[in-house]
Amino acid sequence: MNDLKKDTLKELGYLDMEIDPALDIFEEIKKLKKEKNAVVLAHYYQEPDIQDIADYIGDSLGLAQNAERTEADIIVFAGVHFMAETAKILNPNKKVLLPDLKAGCSLSDSCPPHLFKSFKDKHPEHLVISYINCSAGIKALSDIICTSSNAQLIVESLPKDQKIIFAPDKNLGGYINKKTGRDMLLWNGACMVHELFSFEKITRLKERHPEAKVIAHPECEESVLSLADFIGSTSQLLKYTEKNSSDVYIVATEAGILHQMQLNAPKKTFIAAPPDNACACNDCPHMKLNTLEKLYLCMKYELPEIIMDEELRIAAKKPIDRMLSLSKQLGLS
Ligand code: 13P
Ligand code: SF4
Numbered sequence: 001m002n003d004l005k006k007d008t009l010k011e012l013g014y015l016d017m018e019i020d021p022a023l024d025i026f027e028e029i030k031k032l033k034k035e036k037n038a039v040v041l042a043h044y045y046q047e048p049d050i051q052d053i054a055d056y057i058g059d060s061l062g063l064a065q066n067a068e069r070t071e072a073d074i075i076v077f078a079g080v081h082f083m084a085e086t087a088k089i090l091n092p093n094k095k096v097l098l099p100d101l102k103a104g105c106s107l108s109d110s111c112p113p114h115l116f117k118s119f120k121d122k123h124p125e126h127l128v129i130s131y132i133n134c135s136a137g138i139k140a141l142s143d144i145i146c147t148s149s150n151a152q153l154i155v156e157s158l159p160k161d162q163k164i165i166f167a168p169d170k171n172l173g174g175y176i177n178k179k180t181g182r183d184m185l186l187w188n189g190a191c192m193v194h195e196l197f198s199f200e201k202i203t204r205l206k207e208r209h210p211e212a213k214v215i216a217h218p219e220c221e222e223s224v225l226s227l228a229d230f231i232g233s234t235s236q237l238l239k240y241t242e243k244n245s246s247d248v249y250i251v252a253t254e255a256g257i258l259h260q261m262q263l264n265a266p267k268k269t270f271i272a273a274p275p276d277n278a279c280a281c282n283d284c285p286h287m288k289l290n291t292l293e294k295l296y297l298c299m300k301y302e303l304p305e306i307i308m309d310e311e312l313r314i315a316a317k318k319p320i321d322r323m324l325s326l327s328k329q330l331g332l333s
Contacts, residue, residue, distance in 0.1 A: 017297060025296045029053050032299040039072035040295070041087070043079040044234045045256035045287040050078045050295060057260065059235040060132045061147040065333060067091060068324060076299055077306075080105045080286050085136050088306040089317050096306040099294035103286045105133055107219070110189030111168030113137030119165070119187070126163040126185060129154065130319070133191070134168050136308065140315035142167070145323040148218050148233035151176050153330045154323065155184070171195070175218040175225060193284045194219035196275035197252045202227050205274065209248055212271065215240060216252035224252055224273075241265055254284045 019025070026049075032038060033055070041063050042054035051057050056066045060083065067075060067087035074095045077084035082105055084098040111134055120128060120141055130142035131151070139145060146154045155176050158164065164182065166173035168189030177184055197220050206214060206227065215237050216228040225231055230240045234257050241249055241261045251258060252273035261270045275282045298304065327333060 019293055019296065025292055026053055029292075029296050029299060032296075036074050036299065036302075037072050038074035038076055038299060039066075039070050040076045040078060041066055041070075043083060043256075043287065044238070044260055045254040045284050046078045046290060047256065047288065047292070048259040049292040050290060051256070051259055053292070053295070054078060059147065059149055059233045061149040061233070061327065061332065062235060063087075064090070064132065064147070064320065065324065065327070070094075074299075074302065076295065078290050078295060079103070080108075080284075081306075082108050082133055082135060084306050085308070086132060086139075086320060088308055089136065089139070089313050089320060092308075092310070092313060095302060097298045097302060098304060098306060099291070099298045100289040101304040103289040105286055106192035107131070107133040107169055107189055108135050108138075111135075111138050111187055113141060116167060116187065117141055123163070123165060123185060126165045127158065128165045128167065129184070130167045131169050131172055132320075132323075136312050136316040138167065139319055140312055142319040143322070144326070145319045147323075148172060149235060150323065150327050150330065150332050151218075152179055153332070154326055155180050155182060157326060157330070169219055171221055171225075172218045174222060175231065191219045193254050193275075193282060194252075195221060196277050196282070197221070197224045197273050198276040199223040199227065201274040201276065202250060202252065205250055205271065209250065209271065211246065212248040212250050213244060213246045214250045214252065214273070216273075217254075220252050228252065237261075238264065241268065241270070253282075254287065255282050256284075256287065 040054045042050050042057045068090045075087050076097045080103045088096040128142040129144050132145050132147045164184040166184040167187035170186045173186040213229040214227050215230045242264050248269045250271045250273050255272045258270045
């Protein structure tokens, strides 16, 4: 956040504002959406209240596609910074708001553009595919963006002998290497939430629930993925739990997705896979910085807003456009 924005927010009292507890925030948000022609796009990892008030809930690909299509004047992005930034890259003339500008991403942070540029310069024959969980600076250094929904298809759409750098997630990259038989060079980044799932604890849980299916996001480490009956993006995991006949699932991804799983299949049981951390929770601390209260305030004051350098935006848009048109060709729209 730049200092000017911070000052504006402080002046507004937004940073430590108290909301009248009698206020029906759900109703207020609905009113603001209409008044301002605003759309609320939310990721599955957002808290349940935010998911319930959103106009669209989805994975990173679905969110980018919706951000590209929307006719709203204001996009309120209930997700993390790289997601809102992607929406802004696609919509330079719309206002894009993020309830908490500090909602970052450990995976994105694990790939600073200046270091990545030196790495890329050492491999001039390689094409760069970057996972959407990266900054605009990394996108601008990439040839194609992908998400966990389309990574495999995008890699497979390239000639077999094409040399590829995959950034920033070594776990997703490793998983795609295994699935496609490629040998992509991997940037050594990872997601702090998905890296913490414990092979030992999930194995023990599986013994206690032998009927359960283990489902995992490809950002998890290889050892955890080896326990999974199904691996996929958040929307693919959700679809699997709807269609699959099992009644019990051990879910190795951020716990926010359990809300939609439970709503879509109320009779099924969903167990959050246990991580190896002190609090034993698998919430993403970045995603969970957004709250319903901050969402309301951000819509009311139209702050904080994503502001981008135009040159960077144009450079970052190219590989996103390539992903969106490839996804369309591949039937992923
Ligand atoms: P998807 O929802 O695209 O699977 O991404 C998961 C994630 O970690 C987003 O930060
Ligand atoms: Fe980033 Fe991981 Fe949080 Fe997703 S879950 S926003 S990849 S830190």
